Amino acid sequence: xxxxxxxxxxxxxxxxxxxxxxxxxxxxxxxxxxxxxxxxxxxxxxxxxxxxxxxxxxxxxxxxxxxxxxxxxxxxxxxxxxxxxxxxxxxxxxxxxxxxxxxxxxxxxxxxxxxxxxxxxxxxxxxxxxxxxxxxxxxxxxxxxxxxxxxxxxxxxxxxxxxxxxxxxxxxxxxxxxxxxxxxxxxxxxxxxxxxxxxxxxxxxxxxxxxxxxxxxxxxxxxxxxxxxxxxxxxxxxxxxxxxxxxxxxxxxxxxxxxxxxxxxxxxxxxxxxxxxxxxxxxxxxxxxxxxxxxxxxxxxxxxxxxxxxxxx
Amino acid sequence: xxxxxxxxxxxxxxxxxxxxxxxxxxxxxxxxxxxxxxxxxxxxxxxxxxxxxxxxxxxxxxxxxxxxxxxxxxxxxxxxxxxxxxxxxxxxxxxxxxxxxxxxxxxxxxxxxxxxxxxxxxxxxxxxxxxxxxxxxxxxxxxxxxxxxxxxxxxxxxxxxxxxxxxxxxxxxxxxxxxxxxxxxxxxxxxxxxxxxxxxxxxxxxxxxxxxxxxxxxxxxxxxxxxxxxxxxxxxxxxxxxxxxxxxxxxxxxxxxxxxxxxxxxxxxxxxxxxxxxxxxxxxxxxxxxxxxxxxxxxxxxxxxxxxxxxxxxxxxxxxxxxxxxxxxxxxxxxxxxxxxxxxxxxxxxxxxxxxxxxxxxxxxxxxxxxxx
Numbered sequence: 001x002x003x004x005x006x007x008x009x010x011x012x013x014x015x016x017x018x019x020x021x022x023x024x025x026x027x028x029x030x031x032x033x034x035x036x037x038x039x040x041x042x043x044x045x046x047x048x049x050x051x052x053x054x055x056x057x058x059x060x061x062x063x064x065x066x067x068x069x070x071x072x073x074x075x076x077x078x079x080x081x082x083x084x085x086x087x088x089x090x091x092x093x094x095x096x097x098x099x100x101x102x103x104x105x106x107x108x109x110x111x112x113x114x115x116x117x118x119x120x121x122x123x124x125x126x127x128x129x130x131x132x133x134x135x136x137x138x139x140x141x142x143x144x145x146x147x148x149x150x151x152x153x154x155x156x157x158x159x160x161x162x163x164x165x166x167x168x169x170x171x172x173x174x175x176x177x178x179x180x181x182x183x184x185x186x187x188x189x190x191x192x193x194x195x196x197x198x199x200x201x202x203x204x205x206x207x208x209x210x211x212x213x214x215x216x217x218x219x220x221x222x223x224x225x226x227x228x229x230x231x232x233x234x235x236x237x238x239x240x241x242x243x244x245x246x247x248x249x250x251x252x253x254x255x256x257x258x259x260x261x262x263x264x265x266x267x268x269x270x271x272x273x274x275x276x277x278x279x280x281x282x283x284x285x286x287x288x289x290x291x292x293x294x295x296x297x298x299x300x301x302x303x304x305x306x307x308x309x310x311x312x313x
Numbered sequence: 314x315x316x317x318x319x320x321x322x323x324x325x326x327x328x329x330x331x332x333x334x335x336x337x338x339x340x341x342x343x344x345x346x347x348x349x350x351x352x353x354x355x356x357x358x359x360x361x362x363x364x365x366x367x368x369x370x371x372x373x374x375x376x377x378x379x380x381x382x383x384x385x386x387x388x389x390x391x392x393x394x395x396x397x398x399x400x401x402x403x404x405x406x407x408x409x410x411x412x413x414x415x416x417x418x419x420x421x422x423x424x425x426x427x428x429x430x431x432x433x434x435x436x437x438x439x440x441x442x443x444x445x446x447x448x449x450x451x452x453x454x455x456x457x458x459x460x461x462x463x464x465x466x467x468x469x470x471x472x473x474x475x476x477x478x479x480x481x482x483x484x485x486x487x488x489x490x491x492x493x494x495x496x497x498x499x500x501x502x503x504x505x506x507x508x509x510x511x512x513x514x515x516x517x518x519x520x521x522x523x524x525x526x527x528x529x530x531x532x533x534x535x536x537x538x539x540x541x542x543x544x545x546x547x548x549x550x551x552x553x554x555x556x557x558x559x560x561x562x563x564x565x566x567x568x569x570x571x572x573x574x575x576x577x578x579x580x581x582x583x584x585x586x587x588x589x590x591x592x593x594x595x596x597x598x599x600x601x602x603x604x605x606x607x608x609x610x611x612x613x614x615x616x617x618x619x620x621x622x623x624x625x626x627x628x629x630x631x632x633x634x635x636x637x638x639x640x641x642x643x644x645x646x647x648x649x650x651x652x653x654x655x656x657x658x659x660x661x662x663x664x665x666x667x668x669x670x671x672x673x674x675x676x677x678x679x680x681x682x683x684x685x686x
Contacts (some may be wrong), residue, residue, distance in 0.1 A: 016571035020482055023474030024490040027545070030538065037512050059351050092404025097447070099316040100401050109405060111664060116412060118592060118660050120599025122627050123649055127415045128424075128636055135365070143361045181408075190320045205394035237602040238631070263503045263602070270605040272534030274513070281511060295499040 042282035044275060053282060053304075059248050059265070061276035068262070068283050075261040075287065077254060078240060081169025082176050087226045089173075090180040097181075098188040099210060108197065110185075117154025117178035125239030128171035133243070136170065137161040141254040158245055159256035166254045168243040168261075172236050176229040183302070184306035185230060187221025188214055220305020227298035231291050240264035262287040336395075339382050347375035356515050376400070392393040416653070423650030426643055431651065433626075437613035441636075445643040450651060452614040456529060457598055457655075459618045460625055462607065463533040464540055464597050469590060472544035472580075479545075480552040481560075481574050494549075498542035506603025512606065529618030532608035532625070544593045551585030554580060588667035595659040599652060601627035626652045642644035 009017070041201040046053055049066045097109050140161040147153045155161075191214050215222075241264035247259045252265020262283050271282055314351070351371040354360040376396060386394035426445040436447035470631035475494070479487055509531050518524020524530065555578050563573040604610070612630055617623075626648055633645035 010569050012390070012571045013329055013569045016569070017484075017545075020474050021484055021486065023471055024478040024484070024486055026471060027475050027497070027541070028486070028490050030541075031500075034505075034508050034538070036509060041511050089404055089407060092401050093408050096401045096405040100398060101405075105522045107409070112408065112412065114592075115660055116408070118417070118595045118656055120596075120601070120656065121651065122599060122601045122625065122630055123415065123419065123653060126630065126645070126649055127418055129634075132411075132412070138363045139365055142366065177408065203391050207394040207397040208390070210397070219409075231499055235499070235503075237501060237503045241602075242634075257314050257346050263501050266507060267505050267602055267605055270510075277511060281464070281507060284501070284507050288504055291501060292496055292497040293553035295495065298504060299495065302390075 001049050006131065029193065038281055038288065042285050045278040045282040048275060048278075057248055059279065059283070061272075061274075061279055064275075065088075066095045066275070066279040066282070067248070068286050070250055071260050071265050071283055072286060072290075073250045073258045074244070074248065075234055075263070075290075078091075078165050078169045078244075078259070078261055081166060081232050081254065082172035082233040082236075083180075083226055083230050085170060085172055085173035086176040086180055087222070089253045090177055090184050090225065090229075091222060093181050094184040094188050095210060095214075097185050100213070113178050113181050113269075116174065121175060121236060121238045124171050124174055125242035128239060129242045132171065133162050136167050140164065140166060144255055153255060155253045155256040159253070161255050161256055162165060163243060163245050163254055163259075164255050165244065165259040167272055167293060168240050169254075171239050171243060172233050175236055175239065177231050180225045181228040183225030184218065184222055187218040187225070189300075191217045196232055220301055223296045224302030224305065227294055228302065231294040231298065232305050234287065234291050236261075236295065237263040237267050241267040324400065335386075339386070343375055343378040343382060347371050347378055351376055356376060392614070402487035409506070410650070419621050419649050422646040423648075425648050426660065427650055431647060433612045434585075435612070443639050445647065448644045448647050449647065449650055450626070450629055452611065453624045453626045454651070455616075456608070456623040456625040457627075459616075460529050460532050460536060460623070461594055461598055463618060464532065464536045465590070465594065467533065467537045468540045468544055472541055473586065475545045475625070476548035476552055477574055477578075479549050481570065481578065492544050494545050497538070498546060500538065500542075501602075502535075502539045502600055503602040503606075505555060505681055506535045506606040508538070509535045510606035523620050526620070527607065527609040527622045528620050529615075529623040531607050532604050532623070533618070535603035535607050536600060538602055539603065540593050540597050542597060544589055547592070548582075548586050549611055551582045551589060554585065555581045584667055588663045591659055591663040591666065595656050595663070598655055598659070601625055601631055603629050605631075613621055626655070 042149055045066050047055065048064065053066055053068055055069055056065060057070035057073075058065050059071060062064075093109070093113070096172065097106055101109065140155075142154045144155045144159075144161075145191070148155070195213050195217070196209055199213050200206075204212065240261045244259045244261065244264055245257065246260040246265050246268045248265070249258055251258055266280050266284060269280060317441065348371055351367055351374060355367050355370060361367055371594065376399065379399060380392050380396045381603060398623055401437055403597055426448065428446050428448075430446075431450045433451060435452035437452075438445050439449060475490065478484065479491055479494075480617050512532070513525045514527060559577050559581060562640055563577040564570070569575070592655045604625060604627060608625060610628040611622045611626070612626050615623045630645045630648040630652065633644050636642055636645075
């Protein structure tokens with residue numbers, strides 16, 4: 001005779017289920033409240049400037065002009081520079097950790113990447129502002145003078161080269177490195193050993209194996225990791241608030257003084273009230289939406305790719 | 314007539330990835346000649362724009378020479394293999410450079426001015442013109458300790474319970490909760506601060522409620538939002554590593570689910586959970602952005618996190634390095650040194666906790682099995 005399996009929960013189990021479900025739902029509630037509140041409080045700013053909020057460059061509540069475009073542009077440019085610098089380095093570091101090193105060095109380097117992640121953004125900002133910035137100025141100058149024909153490297157005459165988006169991107173890239181490196185490393189570590197050995201047995205060199213097996217296998221992970229890094233770079237706050245003058249503008253002169261990002265701008269305007277606060281909330285909402293979209297795309301790419309099964313993005 | 318047999322060649326066994334003495338000599342030769350050529354070109358023929366340019370030119374020259382030399386000796390395939398290996402190793406070294414530079418810079422700037430007095434008095438009686446060695450950070454240290462402790466009290470139970478919920482139950486809310494945890498980890502910390510500021514502090518000040526005003530507790534709430542998703546996700550990953558066999562064994566012996574989690578799953582995952590929490594502390598201790606809106610900072614001592622603005626180490630640093638006077642800026646570097654020591658201490662503890670226990674246990678087990686034989 002067949003009978004259905006019924007689960008009779010003891011009192012302890014019922015309490016356990018209630019408590020854990022409660023904790024999970026609390027998480028859910030917190031985020032819903034945050035999202036709802038941001039939308040609610042940024043209402044006045046959207047009312048005041050309508051769709052113009054997304055097409056105005058200036059952000060000047062004193063004269064009633066609210067716009068996020070200049071801030072958003074700076075945010076994206078800095079994040080892109082950071083990712084462009086960080087991803088190639090991450091791929092190299094991940095390759096070194098998984099393929100080219102062994103034993104102690106591998107453990108040391110993994111720890112080092114974790115340590116890079118543990119250092120606060122404030123200290124990176126401090127270091128970038130006081131130490132790295134002045135070191136980069138001659139490089140920027142040289143790039144402008146010799147490669148100025150390339151639009152990205154051009155700058156106006158007599159421009160200042162401190163506090164540029166390039167320097168900010170460079171410092172943010174250090175903060176992006178740990179996340180991209182660890183995602184790419186996990187993906188590389190999951191390359192099927194059989195395929196790697198097959199390539200080697202067919203007489204390929206180590207680079208041949210990496211090129212034909214590991215890089216194609218890890219492509220989804222590399223793209224996903226880069227996007228996760230992009231999400232991290234978009235939200236970076238304190239370092240950028242120290243490194244940029246935080247004046248919203250749209251310029252292609254990334255090597256020279258200027259630029260602003262949403263999070264850095266909010267940080268530099270703490271203590272705002274009224275319409276200005278509402279505008280900052282709206283800008284924060286835009287940033288949050290952007291970060292969310294990037295992170296979700298990244299996790300979808302990672303989990304859909306062949307290499308991503310079982311990787312925790 | 315058979316052709317005379319070729320003289321037997323002496324076979325040398327060689328692993329393809331091995332580095333021989335000749336390889337090392339060739340690499341050394343390339344390095345020396347690249348350096349000399351760089352010096353010749355950049356300093357005698359051209360006017361070098363700086364040491365960075367020298368380094369880059371020398372490196373590129375070295376790569377080119379290494380490729381050509383290896384190609385001459387061993388062929389094209391081996392040459393590109395060697396080239397890539399060199400680039401990969403350089404990439405790993407480049408990772409080390411900024412970290413070392415940052416460390417050396419902050420220690421060099423802060424160490425000459427750090428005195429024991431930093432931990433015994435606050436800044437309320439110190440004038441901006443006083444020497445940097447008079448800097449006092451007691452109020453900041455106390456604030457950081459209190460805010461971090463309060464954050465832990467909120468985060469650890471909620472984070473661990475949520476991770477247990479995600480892993481050990483079969484609720485239909487698991488999927489939305491997991492998505493929300495992922496989404497929340499993308500919440501920029503400044504937005505968390507802005508949220509607390511706009512949702513609690515502004516109405517609180519208008520209504521005159523002491524608890525909802527600039528104080529340490531509000532900072533704690535913002536920090537909780539930052540730390541909660543990180544801890545939850547890490548603990549979630551750690552719990553997933555606990556073998557299912559252990560759970561099934563416990564359930565088969567008649568233990569309830571609650572008992573299984575409490576006595577089997579959590580103890581097994583203890584080191585991982587501890588590491589996650591310690592790294593979370595390190596993250597929270599250095600978080601600055603949300604504090605600008607919530608605890609606001611103060612120059613004097615405030616040991617009560619539930620009322621009035623409170624300082625913490627990151628705010629202390631941020632306040633002073635934004636000042637124009639040089640000897641005031643130096644105070645910020647002293648704070649930065651203390652912060653980096655704190656982070657390093659926490660990181661070292663996390664490494665020791667995360668590694669030692671499992672290794673020691675593993676060793677003991679192997680010893681035992683050998684004895685049994």
